[in-house]
Amino acid sequence: MAELEGLLEPTALSELVRRWLKEDVPSFDFGGAVVGDGIETAVLYSKSKGILAGKPFFQAVFDELNCEVEWRTSASDGEALDGPFPIALADVKGPVRKILLGERLALNVLSRCSGIATRSSGLVNIAKQTGWKGIIAGTRKTTPGFRLVEKYGLLAGNAxxxxxxxxxxxxxxxxxxxxxxxxxxxxxxxxxxxxxxxxxxxxxxxxxxxxxxxxxxxxxxxxxxxxxxxxxxxxxxxxxxxxxxxxxxxxxxxxxxxxxxxxxxxxxxxxxxSIMQGAPVVDFSLKIPRKSA
CATH class of the missing domain: 3.20.20.70 (Aldolase class I)
Known part of the structure; x- marks a missing residue:
């Protein structure tokens, strides 16, 4: 479902990411001072089954931090992650301080969005198996400040x-x-x-x-x-x-x-x-290869 990735308005996406970063780093990034600005490459791995969703949000986080994201796979949002795990999905290259600054934020969004897509897809499939031809829809019971991600996850799961x-x-x-x-x-x-x-x-x-x-x-x-x-x-x-x-x-x-x-x-x-409430998460990690002593 590659067309979904062009659905989000770039300015709105950038503003959303800036708010998230401001929330996570209101003043000092203490951990960033430990690692400095040397250039590193981290690998994004998927570690559990589910429907992939949220690539534009992951990308936008690291775009805002001036890091490069190179996707290793052609998998689009809406496609199944079936293993074998772990699956290397992307490389993130940039100053190590910036990679670690965006790491948890980007993973949280990707995990949550993919979880909603996974649950949506499961519900849609249940309905299809009955022969029913109607629409499965997610209500407005969304998380304040996170609605765009959750609604996007519904679409990626065909709801x-x-x-x-x-x-x-x-x-x-x-x-x-x-x-x-x-x-x-x-x-x-x-x-x-x-x-x-x-x-x-x-x-x-x-x-x-x-x-x-x-x-x-x-x-x-x-x-x-x-x-x-x-x-x-x-x-x-x-x-x-x-x-x-x-x-x-x-x-x-x-x-x-x-x-x-x-x-x-x-x-x-x-x-x-209320598809979003209680949806599971899909497990992802971002790993920088450990240097030998």
Missing amino acids: DTHRMDLSSMVMLKDNHIASSGSIRKAVEKAKIVAGFSAKIEVECSSVEDAKEAVEAGADVVMLDNFKPKALQGAAQELRKWAGGHNFFIEASGGLSEASLADYCVSGVDILSL
């Missing part, structure tokens, strides 16, 4: 990012509806401010709520916390009732890797869950 942020799509949840007075009022207000270019999604706790949302003009109805059998019945009822209305049905709440297959029912277009 959908759902809405990137509050400006991407209008999602009217229970508190929006309670504050507005009704689903219809909430949707009408949303249409005024969002215009024609943004979809409107409404969280619904019943089929009746979903019908009200669709009649008000919602593009997506999210059936929240339905059990699988109830979800299938609700989706079938909505499809039969729909008439000329065109809308997506999403299900969320209660989904996990263990239960996902049960939710892959006909009539449902999207299954969304």
Whole structure:
């Protein structure tokens, strides 16, 4: 999936890396004083199975530190790391102080992003094995300051990012509806401010709520916390009732890797869950060859 690596806006990526470095080195780099500025080459190794994701972030860290990264493999983000391990993925060349300054930051991002891609890929594969044709999406339950990495990891694992942020799509949840007075009022207000270019999604706790949302003009109805059998019945009822209305049905709440297959029912277009929360990491290391005494 090489096209993913050109998806990130360079200026935004550089600004993100600078914030990370400022957080990690707010004043003195004491360890850097120990090793100095001699030129060294470190090797990036993958050490466990998973889906590779996060190469642009790894690259951007060392670009910011004026180190050269030469990738030994043509593996793109989204491809599987199957071993045998360790696999040498890249060489990082530059002043040793700069390599070690960026080491943990670059590895953390690569490990976390690859872990999210790995989990995403596993969930997508579970859904495919059932024969279901819908979309697996990751919710906005992301880590503050780390959303871009996590959403990128979803894409690398072939999942959908759902809405990137509050400006991407209008999602009217229970508190929006309670504050507005009704689903219809909430949707009408949303249409005024969002215009024609943004979809409107409404969280619904019943089929009746979903019908009200669709009649008000919602593009997506999210059936929240339905059990699988109830979800299938609700989706079938909505499809039969729909008439000329065109809308997506999403299900969320209660989904996990263990239960996902049960939710892959006909009539449902999207299954969304908090893929990023609790995702495992993929193990990487960066090693400078030890000098002989």
